[in-house]
Amino acid sequence: NQQMKRYSKSVFIITSRPKAYKNQPLASQLDVTMPIWVRKFSTDKQQIFVEQWYRCQERLAAGERRETEATKREAGRESGKLMDQIRERPELQALATNPLLLNMIVTFHRRRPWGKLPAMRADLYQEIFQLQVVDRPEARDVETVLPGLDTLGILQKLALEMMQRGIERISQEDLVSLVDGYLKAEGETEIAAIRFVDDVVNICETLVDQNEEYDFAHLSFQEYLAAAEIVRLKQESLLYDKLSEDRWKAVILYYAGLVRNPSSLIKRILEQKNTALASECLKEAKRIEPGVSQELAALNQAVDTNRYATLTQLLKDRKWEEADQETWKVMLEVTEQTERGYLTQDDLENFPCEDLRKLDQLWVEASEGHFGFSVQKKIWQDCGSPKSSGKDWDRFCVKVGWQDQKAERYLDYSDLQKNPSLSPFGELPYLLRVRNYEVVLEGEVVPRCRSLVLFSRAATCEL
Numbered sequence: 001n002q003q004m005k006r007y008s009k010s011v012f013i014i015t016s017r018p019k020a021y022k023n024q025p026l027a028s029q030l031d032v033t034m035p036i037w038v039r040k041f042s043t044d045k046q047q048i049f050v051e052q053w054y055r056c057q058e059r060l061a062a063g064e065r066r067e068t069e070a071t072k073r074e075a076g077r078e079s080g081k082l083m084d085q086i087r088e089r090p091e092l093q094a095l096a097t098n099p100l101l102l103n104m105i106v107t108f109h110r111r112r113p114w115g116k117l118p119a120m121r122a123d124l125y126q127e128i129f130q131l132q133v134v135d136r137p138e139a140r141d142v143e144t145v146l147p148g149l150d151t152l153g154i155l156q157k158l159a160l161e162m163m164q165r166g167i168e169r170i171s172q173e174d175l176v177s178l179v180d181g182y183l184k185a186e187g188e189t190e191i192a193a194i195r196f197v198d199d200v201v202n203i204c205e206t207l208v209d210q211n212e213e214y215d216f217a218h219l220s221f222q223e224y225l226a227a228a229e230i231v232r233l234k235q236e237s238l239l240y241d242k243l244s245e246d247r248w249k250a251v252i253l254y255y256a257g258l259v260r261n262p263s264s265l266i267k268r269i270l271e272q273k274n275t276a277l278a279s280e281c282l283k284e285a286k287r288i289e290p291g292v293s294q295e296l297a298a299l300n301q302a303v304d305t306n307r308y309a310t311l312t313q314l315l316k317d318r319k320w321e322e323a324d325q326e327t328w329k330v331m332l333e334v335t336e337q338t339e340r341g342y343l344t345q346d347d348l349e350n351f352p353c354e355d356l357r358k359l360d361q362l363w364v365e366a367s368e369g370h371f372g373f374s375v376q377k378k379i380w381q382d383c384g385s386p387k388s389s390g391k392d393w394d395r396f397c398v399k400v401g402w403q404d405q406k407a408e409r410y411l412d413y414s415d416l417q418k419n420p421s422l423s424p425f426g427e428l429p430y431l432l433r434v435r436n437y438e439v440v441l442e443g444e445v446v447p448r449c450r451s452l453v454l455f456s457r458a459a460t461c462e463l
Contacts, residue, residue, distance in 0.1 A: 001031050017219070018339050023246060037340050040097035047083055049099070053106050054079040082109045082117075091119045100218060104128050122257030122284065125224040133204050144199045145191050152225075154182045154196075155206060156232065159216065159225035163251060168222065169215040172197075220250060227254035236265055243269055249277065257284035266299050275306040276333040307333065308358060315366035320418045320428060323366075327359060327429045348454045353461035356454075360463050363429065370420035371428040373454070374463035376400060379426050380455040387456070400426040 004012050014030065018037070024030060041049065054075035059067050082105070086092045095101045101124065105117060108127055118124040129152060137146035158178060162170060170178075172194075180193035197214070200207050206221060207214050216222040230238055230251075239255060242248035252269075256262040262285045269278040282300055311330060314323040332338045334355045335347045356373060363372035379399050386392035397403035401417065401424040403410050410432060417423040431454060 001028075004031065022339065037342075039344065040346075041099055041102060042097075042346075043087070043093075046086065046096050046102060047079075049102060050079045050082055050106055051075065053103075054082075054110070057110060078110065078113065081113070082106060085109075085117050089117075089119065092117055095121055095124065100220065107131075120257050120284065122224070122227075122254050125220075125254070126228075126258075129206075129225075132206055133200075137199070137203050140203055142203065144203055145195055146199050146203065149183075149188065149191070149196070150186060151196075151200065151204070153232070154179060154186075155200070156225045156229035157182055159222045160229040162222060163226040163248070166247070168219060169210065169213050172212045172214065175214050223250040224254045227251045227258055230255055231258045239265065240268055243272055243274065243277070252277065253280055253284050256281035263299060266303075270299070270302055270306060273306060275303050276336075276338055278303045279307070279333070280336065308362065311359075312362060315362055318366070320367075320371075320420075323363075324418065324428050324430055327363075330355075330359065345453050349457060351454065351457055353457075356458060356461050357463060359429070360458070367420045367428075370423070370425055372426075373429065373458050376426040377455045377458040377463055381459070385456070385459075400424055402427070402430070402432060 004010075014032065021030075021035070055067060055072060058071040058075040058078075062068070062071050064071060086096050086105070092105070096105060101121065104124055108115075108124070108131065109117060111131055118127050133152045133155065137144050137151070158175070161178060162168065175197060176193045179196055183189070183191055183193060183196065197207065201209050201214075206217055208217050216225075230236065236255070236259070239248065239252055243252065252265070256265060259265075262281055266278050266281050266285075269281065278299070282303060307330060311323055311326045314326055329338070331343060331351070332341065334352060335343060337343060337347060360373040364374060369375065380386070380396050383396040383399065384392040386396065394403060394408075397410065398405045401411070413430065413432075416427060416430065418428060
């Protein structure tokens with residue numbers, strides 16, 4: 001903030017993880033005017049990444065300074081096999097939208113081209129750590145103390161300790177002291193802790209030396225390993241007082257993906273009315289024993305019931321504005337974009353039909369047919385089903401009361417009537433908050449009214 005004030009004519013770009021930006025202390029909050037969120041990898045972007053990654057790796061493996069037709073063909077063949085797997089499996093498609101996870105997927109695929117790719121995120125991390133921490137030291141023709149040691153177990157203990165301390169970086173002195181204790185507990189009294197640390201840094205590349213301070217190569221490594229250690233210890237209760245802490249969310253999700261039956265954890269989360277986290281845990285859970293499937297199905301129903309409970313009550317009490325705000329929260333939760341805080345065109349185009357129908361049903365019934373997505377969709381169709389901004393879209397906005405016809409401007413939210421007795425049909429739910437300003441994405445100016453894509457989705461879902 002001081003630098004931006006001092007050099008007010010300069011352009012500053014500050015990068016951060018979303019939760020670090022969201023959870024800034026008020027006393028030292030960054031004074032930024034335009035937060036920009038990184039979009040997920042589209043299928044086209046995944047294709048480009050995988051092809052270029054393979055072309056680079058094949059060239060390096062062949063010891064070539066420049067790419068040849070032979071290595072290019074080999075890279076095209078292998079990248080094609082990988083992309084076929086990703087396209088055919090929805091669970092892999094979901095993972096591949098994340099650049100870090102896509103990098104892990106392609107790394108695993110190249111080292112084990114004969115193997116089927118892991119379906120879930122926790123499985124993917126498990127396989128990657130097997131490669132990095134167990135297989136790599138044994139395969140490398142270098143002198144190392146790692147083979148024969150429970151290196152993964154030591155890293156798990158370290159990760160959990162750092163999570164419990166609330167740190168992501170640790171001093172060399174503190175790290176060596178902890179590792180020395182872990183080694184002695186395993187009966188490894190002859191191995192120097194600093195040698196172990198150096199080998200993990202240089203061979204496994206799981207820890208990174210930051211000038212006599214160390215951290216995991218990625219925060220997700222620390223989070224996964226901490227979850228794996230909690231599973232090993234069989235101490236799920238360690239997570240119970242962390243359920244409302246955002247920094248433990250990833251650990252909780254990894255745990256749900258690693259443990260055989262996460263039912264007790266999900267029940268605890270539901271007791272705190274955190275349906276978003278409970279829903280994400282259900283999606284991660286896959287090691288289901290035969291007797292557990294019915295229990296999880298009931299929990300899934302409980303998650304859905306809780307998700308819409310507040311909205312149902314607000315609509316019943318005819319608190320239209322509060323219900324509108326709650327609808328937005330539910331839509332963010334359904335699309336897992338609560339952290340980001342807004343919906344993109346992709347989010348709206350792929351919004352689950354079942355949830356869209358549920359939201360619409362609640363609004364239509366409570367307002368006696370005055371409000372709801374299906375009401376808006378009918379008006380949108382009457383206005384020519386516009387797919388972009390223009391006269392037809394403006395006509396729709398005027399009809400539902402979002403735009404002032406005389407002034408030719410969009411109304412502020414405070415100017416809306418928000419009452420079935422006073423409002424035009426279809427005024428709520430209000431969707432212009434999808435974006436509050438124009439923004440340039442990939443060279444295209446996107447109008448603030450791009451929420452219109454939801455009406456196309458409503459037509460697809462047969463509202």
